[in-house]
Amino acid sequence: MDTPGTISCDDELRHWPADEDQARAVQDRLRPCVRLDESGPEPGFEGTVVGVDVAYDDARDVVAAAAVALDARTRAVVDEATAVGQVSFPYVPGLLAFREIPTVLDALARLTRTPDLVVCDGYGLAHPRRFGLASHLGVLTGLPTIGVAKNPFTFRYEPPGPDRGATSPLLDGAEEVGRALRTQKGVKPVFVSVGHRIDLDRACAHTLHLAADYRLPETTRAADSLCRRALASA
DNA sequence: GCGACAG
């Protein structure tokens, strides 16, 4: 039996939920394992930031995942891995993690180095039950994670200032669950939230550093490109 | 009941 704050990734995968009610129960059970008391790797740290993403082939029910490791300081690609699997859950808003995580874990396991930080497509704490994809992946792996999403989901925000680096709170009622972050001047912001073992200031700082040239972080762009190629040749 | 809804 798992004690509070301790989970087994293998057990969680073996006990994968079969329906939406079970999935929500899993989220409620794992939510207390999220660690929000660590500030996380400092911007400019020596290590690797890993981007993960998945692509789908609905006709074949196939999912391909990619994990791409970048040097955290130079953003150079230093390692990459892919995995292919069967879709194990439908897309349901709020339950995205159950669709993506099994194959993402396979890809992460094929990296030659342990990531120091993982950047997910989607949300962490910015989630109806405060347990989005990034938080779920963080709890299962124990790694620091952040979520960078392209859309505000159900949350509200006022547009941040026009300059690169401007932010505004992403709000669920009065609670700040993440931040809208302008990564390029005059371009729609991205939506950053904490996953696990990092604070929101650093999550935004890493995202800004990774999005030096484009709206989306290089981690996301590289993983998106790789998982599409993996799906095409699968 | 109806609409909204990360990827």
Place this chain on the structure above:
DNA sequence: ATCTTGTCGC
């Protein structure tokens, strides 16, 4: 996510 041509702009 995915389906998809041209087109405006650097």
